[in-house]
Amino acid sequence: MYPHERSLVARLKDKPFALLGVNSDPKDKALDAIKRENLTWRSWWDGGDTSGPIARQYGVRAWPTIYVLDGKGVIRYKGVRGEKMDEAVDTLLKEMASAK
Amino acid sequence: MRTLKPVRIACTAVLAAALAAPFVLLAADAPAEQFATLKKEYDTAYAAYLTEARAAKNPTPEQRAALTAKSPLPKYSPKFLELGEKLGKDPAAVDALIFTMRIDGRGANGQKAMERLERDHYNSPQMSQIVGMLRSFRTPAADKLLATITEKNTDPGVQGGLLMSKATAAKTTNPAEAEKLFNQIIEKFASAKSATGTTTLGELAKSELAAMKNATNFDIGKVAPDIEGEDLSGVKFKLSDYRGKVVVIDFWGDW
Numbered sequence: 464m465y466p467h468e469r470s471l472v473a474r475l476k477d478k479p480f481a482l483l484g485v486n487s488d489p490k491d492k493a494l495d496a497i498k499r500e501n502l503t504w505r506s507w508w509d510g511g512d513t514s515g516p517i518a519r520q521y522g523v524r525a526w527p528t529i530y531v532l533d534g535k536g537v538i539r540y541k542g543v544r545g546e547k548m549d550e551a552v553d554t555l556l557k558e559m560a561s562a563k
Numbered sequence: 564m565r566t567l568k569p570v571r572i573a574c575t576a577v578l579a580a581a582l583a584a585p586f587v588l589l590a591a592d593a594p595a596e597q598f599a600t601l602k603k604e605y606d607t608a609y610a611a612y613l614t615e616a617r618a619a620k621n622p623t624p625e626q627r628a629a630l631t632a633k634s635p636l637p638k639y640s641p642k643f644l645e646l647g648e649k650l651g652k653d654p655a656a657v658d659a660l661i662f663t664m665r666i667d668g669r670g671a672n673g674q675k676a677m678e679r680l681e682r683d684h685y686n687s688p689q690m691s692q693i694v695g696m697l698r699s700f701r702t703p704a705a706d707k708l709l710a711t712i713t714e715k716n717t718d719p720g721v722q723g724g725l726l727m728s729k730a731t732a733a734k735t736t737n738p739a740e741a742e743k744l745f746n747q748i749i750e751k752f753a754s755a756k757s758a759t760g761t762t763t764l765g766e767l768a769k770s771e772l773a774a775m776k777n778a779t780n781f782d783i784g785k786v787a788p789d790i791e792g793e794d795l796s797g798v799k800f801k802l803s804d805y806r807g808k809v810v811v812i813d814f815w816g817d818w
Contacts, residue, residue: 507793
């Protein structure tokens with residue numbers, strides 16, 4: 464999953480787009496992954512395990528879990544991975560561009 | 564010469580233990596103790612197996628097959644079944660039979676255990692431990708056991724547990740029905756113990772209802788509830804800082 468998300472973030476670096484992570488690892492493990500995999504996006508650190516406050520707030524029980532929001536913060540897609548994630552993001556970016 | 568002595572003592576100890584072992588088995592321990600002893604033996608064997616399985620990183624198919632062959636499950640499921648049959652009506656018999664079906668749910672011993680539970684123990688309050696999972700076995704023995712428990716078991720924890728499993732199963736397929744069932748549990752079985760014994764069915768049903776209500780806030784078309792927290796360098800930031808951008812929220816872990 465890292466390579467895909469890395470290329471998505473790189474491809475859209477000049478667009479109104481952000482990938483935000485919620486990380487459920489112990490901090491040292493998360494930092495290690497970020498360094499090792501060269502992850503450029505920001506993550507909330509959710510307390511070190513899968514029962515963290517953000518995962519609980521969002522009722523997340525499986526990892527990875529994906530939400531895609533439009534510019535108004537509305538949830539538009541859930542659980543899209545790989546190419547489906549790219550399609551979802553591109554659709555919303557196009558929608559936003561044509562609304563201007 | 565002197566150095567041999569401890570070795571000899573050790574040998575003697577082993578020999579004594581080996582001689583004593585049959586008597587330990589013959590002694591009529593209380594049923595609960597017999598189950599506990601076998602369970603402990605199994606737990607030790609299973610822990611050793613797990614350690615070995617985890618140590619084998621990226622095993623070849625052959626290695627994986629060899630590892631599977633070492634699993635203690637086939638050795639122990641007949642032992643638990645035998646104990647469950649031997650102990651008659653004692654609650655420890657139910658423990659042993661339930662454990663057999665836990666480790667051999669679709670296997671022959673698991674089916675025999677369920678048949679025995681259906682015949683001799685359908686009215687046991689211990690059935691509350693399994694009513695939640697019986698639905699998922701999908702074998703004739705499991706279906707029959709579930710039907711008999713539903714019809715004949717008089718324990719509130721068991722009947723409440725049945726309702727609970729029905730409600731949980733309906734959560735995604737029929738939320739309105741699930742809500743109705745959770746409310747029924749709160750009305751009729753509020754103080755009945757949960758399957759784990761750590762809480763009551765009423766508390767469980769309430770938290771399920773709250774979670775269902777909360778879940779609708781995360782439906783497609785809803786504004787995502789704001790997230791506030793610190794990033795990995797300890798800097799605070801909020802989801803709402805990103806309004807005006809398309810955002811992917813990715814719950815991830817490096818595992």
